[in-house]
Amino acid sequence: MATIHQVAKQAGVSVATVSRVLNGQDSVTAKTRIKVEDAIKKLNYEPSLLGRNLRNSESRLLLVLLPNISNPFYSEIINGIETTAIALNYNILLCETDTNAERENIYFDLVRKKMADGIISMDPAVNIDTLVKLAENHAIIQCSEYAVDSGIPYVTIDNVSAAYRAVKHLIRIGHQKIALINSDEKYLYARQRQLGYQKALEENDMELEDSLIIHTQGLDFSSGQQAMKKILMQEERPSAIFAVSDLLAIGALKEIHSQGLRVPEDIAIVGFDKIAFSNMTHPTLTTISQPMYEMGKTAAEMLVKKIQGVEVESIILDHELVIRESTLG
Amino acid sequence: MATIHQVAKQAGVSVATVSRVLNGQDSVTAKTRIKVEDAIKKLNYEPSLLGRNLRNSESRLLLVLLPNISNPFYSEIINGIETTAIALNYNILLCETDTNAERENIYFDLVRKKMADGIISMDPAVNIDTLVKLAENHAIIQCSEYAVDSGIPYVTIDNVSAAYRAVKHLIRIGHQKIALINSDEKYLYARQRQLGYQKALEENDMELEDSLIIHTQGLDFSSGQQAMKKILMQEERPSAIFAVSDLLAIGALKEIHSQGLRVPEDIAIVGFDKIAFSNMTHPTLTTISQPMYEMGKTAAEMLVKKIQGVEVESIILDHELVIRESTLG
DNA sequence: ATTTGTATTGTAAACGATTACAAAAAATAA
DNA sequence: TTATTTTTTGTAATCGTTTACAATACAAAT
Numbered sequence: 001m002a003t004i005h006q007v008a009k010q011a012g013v014s015v016a017t018v019s020r021v022l023n024g025q026d027s028v029t030a031k032t033r034i035k036v037e038d039a040i041k042k043l044n045y046e047p048s049l050l051g052r053n054l055r056n057s058e059s060r061l062l063l064v065l066l067p068n069i070s071n072p073f074y075s076e077i078i079n080g081i082e083t084t085a086i087a088l089n090y091n092i093l094l095c096e097t098d099t100n101a102e103r104e105n106i107y108f109d110l111v112r113k114k115m116a117d118g119i120i121s122m123d124p125a126v127n128i129d130t131l132v133k134l135a136e137n138h139a140i141i142q143c144s145e146y147a148v149d150s151g152i153p154y155v156t157i158d159n160v161s162a163a164y165r166a167v168k169h170l171i172r173i174g175h176q177k178i179a180l181i182n183s184d185e186k187y188l189y190a191r192q193r194q195l196g197y198q199k200a201l202e203e204n205d206m207e208l209e210d211s212l213i214i215h216t217q218g219l220d221f222s223s224g225q226q227a228m229k230k231i232l233m234q235e236e237r238p239s240a241i242f243a244v245s246d247l248l249a250i251g252a253l254k255e256i257h258s259q260g261l262r263v264p265e266d267i268a269i270v271g272f273d274k275i276a277f278s279n280m281t282h283p284t285l286t287t288i289s290q291p292m293y294e295m296g297k298t299a300a301e302m303l304v305k306k307i308q309g310v311e312v313e314s315i316i317l318d319h320e321l322v323i324r325e326s327t328l329g
Numbered sequence: 330m331a332t333i334h335q336v337a338k339q340a341g342v343s344v345a346t347v348s349r350v351l352n353g354q355d356s357v358t359a360k361t362r363i364k365v366e367d368a369i370k371k372l373n374y375e376p377s378l379l380g381r382n383l384r385n386s387e388s389r390l391l392l393v394l395l396p397n398i399s400n401p402f403y404s405e406i407i408n409g410i411e412t413t414a415i416a417l418n419y420n421i422l423l424c425e426t427d428t429n430a431e432r433e434n435i436y437f438d439l440v441r442k443k444m445a446d447g448i449i450s451m452d453p454a455v456n457i458d459t460l461v462k463l464a465e466n467h468a469i470i471q472c473s474e475y476a477v478d479s480g481i482p483y484v485t486i487d488n489v490s491a492a493y494r495a496v497k498h499l500i501r502i503g504h505q506k507i508a509l510i511n512s513d514e515k516y517l518y519a520r521q522r523q524l525g526y527q528k529a530l531e532e533n534d535m536e537l538e539d540s541l542i543i544h545t546q547g548l549d550f551s552s553g554q555q556a557m558k559k560i561l562m563q564e565e566r567p568s569a570i571f572a573v574s575d576l577l578a579i580g581a582l583k584e585i586h587s588q589g590l591r592v593p594e595d596i597a598i599v600g601f602d603k604i605a606f607s608n609m610t611h612p613t614l615t616t617i618s619q620p621m622y623e624m625g626k627t628a629a630e631m632l633v634k635k636i637q638g639v640e641v642e643s644i645i646l647d648h649e650l651v652i653r654e655s656t657l658g
Numbered sequence: 659a660t661t662t663g664t665a666t667t668g669t670a671a672a673c674g675a676t677t678a679c680a681a682a683a684a685a686t687a688a
Numbered sequence: 689t690t691a692t693t694t695t696t697t698g699t700a701a702t703c704g705t706t707t708a709c710a711a712t713a714c715a716a717a718t
Binding site for chain 2: 673675676
């Protein structure tokens with residue numbers, strides 16, 4: 001492995017000149033540039049990022065914090081982050097916390113120890129106090145899930161109005177008894193989406209029944225399935241379900257089918273996120289579409305700006321209601 | 330941000346001593362150790378990995394190459410890799426190539442430029458020549474998909490016998506006309522699984538019909554859906570489908586339902602991979618289970634060994650046939 | 659030919675850690 | 689006490705870059 005010194009020697013110039021060629025500075029004569037380039041080729045030289053990064057005091061790595069990589073909701077966001085990062089000459093360090101504080105701390109340490117230049121946090125279960133403290137000295141952006149008063153910029157959608165629209169849609173097509181499958185209320189998005197649900201009901205003079213609101217532990221299929229089981233054990237079953245994530249909705253769908261009921265004839269369902277699967281279920285799932293790629297892209301752009309010392313403002317992106325088979329007729 | 334020099338000054342010792350404390354060397358007196366630890370605390374010092382990594386000529390980052398993060402098949406493998414990596418004090422750089430050579434090269438550059446200490450390649454579409462050349466100077470392990478004669482160690486399952494078992498199962502429950510939804514034959518696993526399919530048919534004196542073998546472009550739902558559409562357009566339809574991935578199988582399932590047919594009564598289906606979603610379809614999917622977590626774990630362990638200069642042998646792990654509703658009765 | 663100004667190149671000091679080796683301090687032996 | 693050994697600490701080089709500043713080369717002007 002050649003170093004810049006060997007290249008300099010080979011080319012008969014100084015290391016400074018080699019560095020200049022490497023960084024495309026224009027103060028180098030064509031003749032010397034060629035000498036250097038020849039030497040580089042001859043020695044098969046690759047500049048070490050370890051040396052460069054130390055000198056520049058940067059890692060050009062962005063840390064992306066998320067609870068779980070297997071939740072497809074994040075896939076497209078990550079795609080947006082990664083594509084944008086690469087375009088800006090950064091790379092991303094994808095970090096699954098698994099809602100595990102110890103793991104989270106290992107990743108935070110990477111930032112404290114300069115191995116990452118900033119953080120995009122998408123983990124609803126993140127330790128917000130630690131995050132805020134970290135934000136004093138490091139660039140941080142919240143994506144999708146956020147803490148309002150943390151002072152840390154975020155990019156997200158309006159969860160209240162998104163949920164409102166979803167439930168409104170169910171009401172419009174005639175449903176009078178609508179259940180909510182929500183996740184844990186300790187998460188902001190859960191509270192916000194429940195607010196939207198309540199708002200829609202109240203606006204239409206429908207009664208808010210506690211028994212129609214189920215809170216799940218996790219965000220996976222089986223949580224949705226269990227929630228639906230609980231709902232179906234009640235004497236008078238609802239005619240529609242609003243689940244705060246597609247994964248939960250698909251689990252619910254599974255349980256409905258298992259009990260021999262039909263969707264949407266017996267029970268209609270609306271999900272949230274528009275993950276790829278939601279179009280592969282039978283019936284296909286009505287859902288709220290978040291601009292995931294754009295969220296990722298925006299978050300990455302904001303973070304890089306922040307790293308460069310530019311102040312950034314939080315951004316709220318648009319969402320969309322996608323009507324499909326699970327709420328037909 | 331304090332440096333090791335400031336800590337040394339604050340503690341009234343030399344940087345060497347601070348470094349010794351940092352690295353837990355035992356040649357430091359309790360008294361000085363405490364002085365140093367106090368200084369560290371007082372200055373809120375965090376050692377810079379940029380400095381350390383340059384000095385140690387390592388990044389302690391493992392590059393994980395995969396075609397697409399949204400394919401859930403990889404989720405559990407990644408989990409295995411990451412958990413193992415962290416235990417060994419490494420972190421992972423998750424890199425989606427999107428089957429894009431340019432992207433791939435950006436990631437390879439990270440290794441060439443010392444920003445990653447090794448590669449776990451899971452990308453079937455990887456440029457194998459480049460990979461082999463890179464393997465001359467860098468630690469590389471292939472996971473799941475591999476090139477036999479590349480000389481690069483791999484960890485995988487026996488795809489031929491796995492496919493054989495899947496098809497054998499269909500034959501045993503009485504199917505005489507079994508279609509294969511395969512991906513592109515340029516991939517080794519595709520050829521291997523097709524081999525297993527053929528072996529099972531031949532062993533049971535069943536005719537190999539070209540029209541029953543469909544090759545798809547991609548590995549997503551819609552590829553499976555389109556493949557199934559082609560199959561159902563034929564005059565005499567098969568009574569069972571073997572798809573080389575659950576995603577394809579689920580797409581096929583979707584199309585079968587769309588045409589008003591039932592699974593498994595009209596057509597039975599077997600998938601491959603046992604992704605989480607395969608248990609959420611209606612009916613649930615019979616599939617081949619790969620030991621994904623263990624594959625990831627093994628690959629990470631092999632890679633770290635390789636980085637440390639230890640020679641490693643390729644490993645073939647066990648698979649399992651998981652019989653569920655889609656091949657019942 | 660000399661001066662002046664500009665364009666190009668080189669020297670050497672960073673960046674922040676680790677570590678071989680030397681030096682000092684402490685412990686043991688004589 | 690002094691000599692010897694062992695333990696603890698310090699000095700300074702090193703990892704591989706970038707870049708301020710100094711030095712040189714070259715061109716234009718006198």
